[in-house]
Amino acid sequence: METVLTVLGFAVLPAIALYGYIDRYLLRRRSLRAGLAAFEAQYRPSGCTVDVASCYPLSEHMVKELAASRGLRYTGRAPGRRRLGPMGFVPADRTG
Helix, strand or coil, rough: HHHHHHHHHHHHHHHHHHHHHHHHHHHCCCHHHHHHHHHHCCCCCCCCECHHHHHHHCCHHHHHHHHHHEEEEEEEEECCCCCCCEEEEEECCCCC
């Protein structure tokens, strides 16, 4: 049984590492158009949350500027999340 687990470990761990490497490699090669398309998919004029990681290569500042140019105001991260959570936006004329 121990041999099976060892062989399985030697097969599974490199596969997981390779998957993570390929995922990061493909993300780094994304174009600006792909980042804008991801923003557009999450954008709602009535208010929205935007996951910045899915909008790469756009930075947080770029996402805030895009939303502001469309009449949205940044309200902060989702409750309970400080750095990695989605960014919240509401219409600029609304106070909440």
